[in-house]
Amino acid sequence: MTTQGSSARAERLFELLSRGSSSSCLITDLSDIRWLTGFSGSHAWLITHANKMFLITDGRYTEQARAEIATHQANVDVVECRTQAAMISTTKSLTLGASAIQFQDSSMSHQLFCLLQGELGNSLVPLDASSKFLRRIKDDQEIKLIESACLIADQALTQCRGLLSQGLTESDIRDELDYTMRKLGADGPSYDTIVASGPINAARPHHHPTATKIENGHTVIIDVGALVAGYHSDMTRSFVIGPMNAEQSEFYEAVQTAQQAGVATCRPGVLASEVDAACRKVLSEAGLDQYFTHGTGHGVGLQIHEEPFINSSASVILQPGDVVTVEPGLYRGGFGGFRVEDLVVITEHGCRILNTSPKDPTCPPLQLTT
């Protein structure tokens, strides 16, 4: 959680490479490339060889890449290639003499792997499995950006939640949330904003907003985050329109308690699976765990879903600088659903919650017009 410049990030990469058989590598994960160089375009490879870094991109991005790399204060040369064949032959000439090239087997297609293996003289060796944790521990600058993104989503929900009682559709609410986040300074939503209402849609954890009208008695799930300088936020709140019935109260109480139990477990040295277990235990004691059909959380940064993942089999140990969601939910067709989610950063002795949206699920009933 210390402030780190681009050179500290390059050091993390070189340290990772030192565990492998070669100091030369080909980075194809665009988020890793952005983290290392500042380049935000949609097409690039990053080569390291003989302690130098090269970014290969196409003509759409050459000028942008040079400017972004300068802003990021990264020490990277930009090479323009207009075809994949040119990218491969450039890779070949930039890595001449390398005994092997380490590559990212989870972000390279099998097709490209076979092509490169045929064309390059050097052998291709997968980077150590820990490479997927390269960006995991966030520095102060990253945490600030994620906090800004959280604040924007919180403010947007505050401004828009009154709309839930105005007879609008799921899509309407989504549109206003996304527009409001941008007016508050976001580059956009951090993922497809979820507004899920009623007995069918709210029972689908990843529902896509539709023209379904939000009605009295509906459970409503709103899952919303903002994007700020490439960094994501992720937050969910759940609501009931008008008076809650007994079953809704029972389900909501269980989810909120489970979420608090999960957050209370978040501290350095804890297994990610223990956070999942803490949530599941509450829901199990309420006799509702069969309706919790997904994992408890995931890391958030330049990707909306990244390491460390929090589920029943996650063997990762939480560390200071991890930024993760805690988001248990309950879903049942015919009933609807609830999910409560905060983004937290692991600190030296526990965790800090980055969202501030209140968790009161009650909304005024719709005024029925005649």
Add this chain to the structure above:
Amino acid sequence: MTTQGSSARAERLFELLSRGSSSSCLITDLSDIRWLTGFSGSHAWLITHANKMFLITDGRYTEQARAEIATHQANVDVVECRTQAAMISTTKSLTLGASAIQFQDSSMSHQLFCLLQGELGNSLVPLDASSKFLRRIKDDQEIKLIESACLIADQALTQCRGLLSQGLTESDIRDELDYTMRKLGADGPSYDTIVASGPINAARPHHHPTATKIENGHTVIIDVGALVAGYHSDMTRSFVIGPMNAEQSEFYEAVQTAQQAGVATCRPGVLASEVDAACRKVLSEAGLDQYFTHGTGHGVGLQIHEEPFINSSASVILQPGDVVTVEPGLYRGGFGGFRVEDLVVITEHGCRILNTSPKDPTCPPLQLTT
């Protein structure tokens, strides 16, 4: 371009499989899965074996998958798996007895390939290279959805283009375009809407909108499309704020003429590279081709960029039902840039332009307040 149901789409897949060594396959490209089954979630594998199709997805999507498959009238069984290990063992049991499994080497990571190769008893064989053309020829239903998406982007630009002369920023214009498209019925923008203004930003073909104010004398590129039921549109118009100078007129004239020449070349039987060459010839004769730094176009459908691609080395022959962009541009740092783009569908004897936005680049000058 005939109307086809999901069974006709499955037929296309089975025909493709018949060219390989096995009728069993594992489809991992989510757009192919949506095209075949209607499933729109973010995580699934599709298995075909012994003339049956199975969709494997996780607990977030089980209910949604069943509903979407029913709406699509596809004949697919849904299997829920909560972990990747469960997905692999389910794949193994669903394909028992298959001599080999065909897979998509361009949409499967090398890591997953190695994992599957170790776990499955059957050998993995890449699908024929033509598999990337599976969704290429659009049926009537698909063309209608793409036309709706084009119409929405055209209408949004009509409603918003007056804002260019009001002293707003690139981001402001982007925000209004995206919001307007949704109010007109889009699920959202079809890609990150581009608003690029002035000597630096408009010189970057894939610029991301910033707080840069749009000023008199600026060239402005707006690249905007809508998303409708998973189908994309893609259109670009370029503008000058206030009177155009001689160089701006020269560049704009060249781009617009090149774009017309490209569209005029679009018909069945033509090589995609000929469309690219037609655009490039106009720009070359104007002495400006060094500023055209990208390919001429690409197919559009369930993906914003898909086959057939249109560039100088494209050996694809255009066919009725291809939906492609034609989008030459000129970019020079210090000057800015222009791009003009329409989406066209190849018909029996030529092509039909799907966008209707006028190509007049002139905008009133900003009213300077004191």
